[in-house]
Amino acid sequence: MQCVTSKILSVCDLGEEYYRIILERPENMVFSPGQFVSVMDQNSPDLLRRPFSVASQTQREILLLIKEVGKMTKRLRKSSPGDCLSVMGPLGKGFDTSGQNKALLIGGGVGIAPLLGLSQELDAQGRDYLCLLGFRDECEPAKLFKKTNLRIHRETKEPGFVTDLLKEVLQEGVEVFACGPLPMLKAVRSMCMEAGVPSQLSLEEKMACGIGACIGCAVPVKNNSGTVYKKVCSDGPVFRGEELAWE
Amino acid sequence: MGVNTLLRTTIGTLELKNPVTVASGTFGCGREFAQFFDLSILGAVSVKGITLEPRKGNPPPRLHETPMGLLNSIGLQNPGVEHFIREEIPFLRRYDTKIIANINGNTIEEYRELSSILNREDVDAIELNVSCPNVKEGGMVFGTDKEMLRRAVRAVRSVVTKCLIVKLSPNVTSIADMARICQEEGADAISLVNTFSGMAIDVQSGRPVFHLVGAGMSGPAIKPLALKKVYDVYQAVEVPILGMGGISSGDDAVEFLLAGSSAIAVGTAMFSNPLLPVEILRYLKSFTRAKKMGVEHITGLAHRGGFS
Ligand SMILES: Cc1cc2nc3c(=O)[nH]c(=O)nc-3n(C[C@H](O)[C@H](O)[C@H](O)COP(=O)(O)OP(=O)(O)OC[C@H]3O[C@@H](n4cnc5c(N)ncnc54)[C@H](O)[C@@H]3O)c2cc1C
Ligand SMILES: Cc1cc2nc3c(=O)[nH]c(=O)nc-3n(C[C@H](O)[C@H](O)[C@H](O)COP(=O)(O)O)c2cc1C
Ligand code: FES
Numbered sequence: 001m002q003c004v005t006s007k008i009l010s011v012c013d014l015g016e017e018y019y020r021i022i023l024e025r026p027e028n029m030v031f032s033p034g035q036f037v038s039v040m041d042q043n044s045p046d047l048l049r050r051p052f053s054v055a056s057q058t059q060r061e062i063l064l065l066i067k068e069v070g071k072m073t074k075r076l077r078k079s080s081p082g083d084c085l086s087v088m089g090p091l092g093k094g095f096d097t098s099g100q101n102k103a104l105l106i107g108g109g110v111g112i113a114p115l116l117g118l119s120q121e122l123d124a125q126g127r128d129y130l131c132l133l134g135f136r137d138e139c140e141p142a143k144l145f146k147k148t149n150l151r152i153h154r155e156t157k158e159p160g161f162v163t164d165l166l167k168e169v170l171q172e173g174v175e176v177f178a179c180g181p182l183p184m185l186k187a188v189r190s191m192c193m194e195a196g197v198p199s200q201l202s203l204e205e206k207m208a209c210g211i212g213a214c215i216g217c218a219v220p221v222k223n224n225s226g227t228v229y230k231k232v233c234s235d236g237p238v239f240r241g242e243e244l245a246w247e
Numbered sequence: 248m249g250v251n252t253l254l255r256t257t258i259g260t261l262e263l264k265n266p267v268t269v270a271s272g273t274f275g276c277g278r279e280f281a282q283f284f285d286l287s288i289l290g291a292v293s294v295k296g297i298t299l300e301p302r303k304g305n306p307p308p309r310l311h312e313t314p315m316g317l318l319n320s321i322g323l324q325n326p327g328v329e330h331f332i333r334e335e336i337p338f339l340r341r342y343d344t345k346i347i348a349n350i351n352g353n354t355i356e357e358y359r360e361l362s363s364i365l366n367r368e369d370v371d372a373i374e375l376n377v378s379c380p381n382v383k384e385g386g387m388v389f390g391t392d393k394e395m396l397r398r399a400v401r402a403v404r405s406v407v408t409k410c411l412i413v414k415l416s417p418n419v420t421s422i423a424d425m426a427r428i429c430q431e432e433g434a435d436a437i438s439l440v441n442t443f444s445g446m447a448i449d450v451q452s453g454r455p456v457f458h459l460v461g462a463g464m465s466g467p468a469i470k471p472l473a474l475k476k477v478y479d480v481y482q483a484v485e486v487p488i489l490g491m492g493g494i495s496s497g498d499d500a501v502e503f504l505l506a507g508s509s510a511i512a513v514g515t516a517m518f519s520n521p522l523l524p525v526e527i528l529r530y531l532k533s534f535t536r537a538k539k540m541g542v543e544h545i546t547g548l549a550h551r552g553g554f555s
Contacts, residue, residue: 003283003521047315047468212278216309218304218324
């Protein structure tokens, strides 16, 4: 793990809500799918860094897919090539990609970010997979994904949610990977548990340190004596659906 | 005088090679930050709050950012004193830094038992936290009620032979009165401030953000408030002060020394800049050299006419 300055190479809109930032990849910072960075812009008026999944990486670059929701995501969108960011990473434990079964990748909104890198990893492994991406309306970011094995659900076009697509294809012998809004993750988890299918869910929680020191990013997880709180930033952000102690 | 002698300081019976320490709860037991810098540069590490038995902590959300401030409601989640002794003391002993054990309890009996256990272990000081705002029982009542504070310090002092630091809550009418009580009961030093009691309300749901409603406020937003508390306590008591509250730069650290701190602790500001303790130490080295004055002389200098 390092904390270094990295240059912004490009900022590019993906519709109204989303944009992507390409950063110079700091030397020796290598990410596995599902890991994240926490960043801070120079002269930031905010106290805390912000966590973002590394959506994909190449030898020289890392790509962040960002949804504008507030202060820093607004500022980052206005940044220009050459501006510097302080980048801390690689953070967290990513997806376990050691399985062999067909993979179903379910993403909702900006939650598709970590699935991009995951899909690229599965491509490299030659593992069979299908991406199901759900959006409220705009689905520009889906263009980052390979068109083969991709299905998109837009709530404004079709009634229902992306989990309805999952219902159609969920069967024994697959493995599910998901990231998105909490209600989506809860639905995915219970569908998978009912179908006896293993799932890996990438969670979000407010973070302060991002490295496991402050215990601020708690998520309830089952253990033999009930539940304990684990840390989303360092024990996760990816957890197995079965281990989570959500009501 | 060499740089090293300029930085030397003491809090009670605890001799520190430099005044830069880290605040309890913001640094875990050091493992995470050890990835960024050598913990041996620190004067001391105050570890995450310890309790007799493991504590589960509060349900999320536990954090809320405010303008240059942070509200937290962690609820003292920790694996208990046994785990601390078995895993964390040996880890920290690999570094040349003092270990301050931050202790917490619901009852006087618990404080006494925990401190007598730790007094037998390889730690350098015990920091009695009577000021945690994030637990339902105990915690802050010991820091806000004069009689309770007296009883807590007396009970712990009766079993602790190591350096005893009492960590005070700023959520009182007169922190100077509380400090006097600690001094009367034999505390070796006082650390302040713990977090200020605060809250946030979610305007969409219309309900408080935190389950316990109140939360502890830290970060640069509280710095001027914390500094004044240190200044007031310095005037009230003889025992040395470990000062903290929103320190985010070398100048902030110097301010706390001038107000009366013998050593300082960095907390919340490390979340965005994990190398802050290193930077503050470097700054203090050049500051003391430029002023030709050691930390021990700078401590409290704002009360004595400043540099002149
Ligand atoms: C592990 C992890 C990976 C993430 N990956 C991505 C990603 O790839 N792309 C992306 O766009 N976003 C991602 N997020 C969410 C991102 O961190 C927040 O959107 C960002 O912190 C908002 O910052 P802001 O200053 O713009 O918003 P603020 O002004 O701080 O807040 C605006 C709104 O966003 C909400 N918010 C703030 N922080 C978070 C958070 N951590 N999670 C959820 N909501 C939050 C606030 O409650 C508020 O309603 C990730 C979060 C986590 C924990
Ligand atoms: C996340 C978090 C956890 C904390 N946990 C403890 C604790 O366990 N014991 C304690 O005495 N103080 C605890 N504190 C208080 C800090 O040690 C410190 O007194 C306070 O944060 C003010 O300093 P700062 O503004 O530099 O962070 C905690 C603070 C934060 C932000
Ligand atoms: S954000 Fe500090 S432990 Fe996860």
